Amino acid sequence: xxxxxIWLAMDTGYKVTRWNPATGTLIDEIELPVARVTCCVFGGxxxxxxxxxxxxxxxxxxxxxxxxxxxxxxxxxxxxxxVAQAQRWANYGRxxxxxxxxxxx
Numbered sequence: 001x002x003x004x005x006i007w008l009a010m011d012t013g014y015k016v017t018r019w020n021p022a023t024g025t026l027i028d029e030i031e032l033p034v035a036r037v038t039c040c041v042f043g044g045x046x047x048x049x050x051x052x053x054x055x056x057x058x059x060x061x062x063x064x065x066x067x068x069x070x071x072x073x074x075x076x077x078x079x080x081x082x083v084a085q086a087q088r089w090a091n092y093g094r095x096x097x098x099x100x101x102x103x104x105x
Contacts, residue, residue, distance in 0.1 A: 005080075009037045009052065016040050016052055016076075034070040035059065042082020043075075050076045075102050 005027065006019045012035050018028040036055035043051050056064055056071040064070060 007040050007050070007082075009040045011036055011038055011055075013037060016050065030076055032074060034067045034072075035063070036070060042078075042084075047082045047084065048078050048080065050078050050082070052076065 004021065006021050008017050008019065010017055014032055014035055014037065016030045016032070016037060017026060018030075019025065020027055030050070030052075032052065032054065034054045036057065036059065037052060038055045039053045041051050043049050052074040054070055054072055054074065056067075059067065059070060
């Protein structure tokens with residue numbers, strides 16, 4: 001993030017959190033409909049879309065049935081701009097995800 005803010009994927013936490021590392025303050029949360037939130041990166045033409053990868057590993061059959069989008073890639077439109085990441089990370093989600101879920105807040 002340009003302003004030094006940190007975005008964290010909360011594995012088993014159903015969300016992505018946004019933190020101010022200088023103060024340790026939680027600024028924001030983006031809740032998702034899946035438990036295993038694994039990674040996040042900014043993308044899109046204006047770098048205002050947060051792409052979030054999720055997983056299914058370790059979920060029981062009943063949890064997978066309840067979380068049908070687990071293992072998918074989510075795109076969340078934000079009101080902040082990120083910074084471009086290395087190309088190898090930008091391609092990671094595209095390779096692994098078979099479905100992109102647009103997720104509004």
